[in-house]
Amino acid sequence: MTDGNPDSTATAHSAHPQDEVAPEYDDTAIRFLEALWGEGFLSPGGPDEVRRVVADLDFSGKRVLDLGCGSGGITLFLAREYELAEIVGFDVEQPVVDLATERAAQQGLADRARFVRGAPGPLPFPAESFDIVFSKDALVHVADKEALFADIHRVLRPAGLFAASDWLTSHDGEPSEAMRVYLEAEGLSFGMASASRYEGAMKQAGFVNVRTVNRNAWYRGVAQLELERLKGPLYQPVAEAVGSDYVDKNITTWSAMQVVLDSGEHCPTHVFGMKP
Template structure:
């Protein structure tokens, strides 16, 4: 299990209700800039605790949202959140196995994914699947953590991820490889936006928060080890952002009409 409850409780306290990644509603809005989701059907890959899916249905007016994830306890938490928000039925969650997406061709107006693709090793195969389930003219929009050429050998990256053994859990790719895989899958109107400078600033604030009194508050709720793990992770992420090894990006592509 990559996201045990102690960890999800901790990051939810830092990043907000239902969120397993940084940025919150502003980040989701930024990803969806210029996209009108009203009445649309959305697939969210790696839905986690379901906070993003609630936003897609409420703030962004999607008619139906299906979140998929590989961890049963996250699916349960996401369903509970949707029910608490009065969205059960309109925002639904499905447990999946990695691989083929269990949906018919041309099922969705938007395939969305926030900070989940780094868990998926075979991205070329995933992009082909995403294109298949999109309706003609539908958009694929994802936030993904990419890395630079040579980052696999970077001491900074190893120091950050060695302790949590996350190097084997994460499947980073480079922006050039992501772009080529999206082209090969058949996407049009492609755009890969490098957000490193933006994320450097945002992450610096997170480090400062965790270095202050928040750490003690967090430790009182989730325990000292998990709280200090959050600080270690935020600092490691900062070092990898500052060195240029880590390149957070927005990916956009459209299924041709």
């Protein structure tokens, strides 16, 4: 929505270099991931996992940023379930932001949830714009964790909270051969890092009460079920939606992912902190 708010202008930039780069989350990827994870969800766990990430937050009257909102299912879930003042979904890709904006209108939530698309890099919001920054499995795409957390800290108000889930690794050394195979199969612009790198980047930015919770054991089991569903009951309907080659490619990706989930090198993690 480009409604004249200073922080909505990012969507009006039609000619920045990102426009010439094919989106990673294009219509086919969105259709595939939503078939697996539910409408509007481009990451695993559905509403239950979101509730776990936000369990300690009081949203009442708060202004919230959903960083890397994707097709907006979680942004709209938060807008519907909690008494927040406003939630802004930000993403760098146009197809997901267009879909999220359309769904906010369809679901009668456009007065409390709006979506902004902008280039990767510093967020297009003034300092101290938000009480809460939430993110689900999106920061994995940002390699420079130090710059990322400095910017998240900038847009939070004093006493503002950060609560996220993200895809981390168990170490910051060279990826194992199994991890390399997985990352190549995934083919996305991942910049994975360890919990200690996240914690260090957050503390360097000025966050306190920094805390991480490794969710590997949970996703390890869930991913196994996802793979079984993809090979079994989901195969035919999803192949009809996106083509069997696309499903086959993702069965390869999920199989490679299971190896690094089983070894513990791939560790989905919850990340929390507060701006004093």
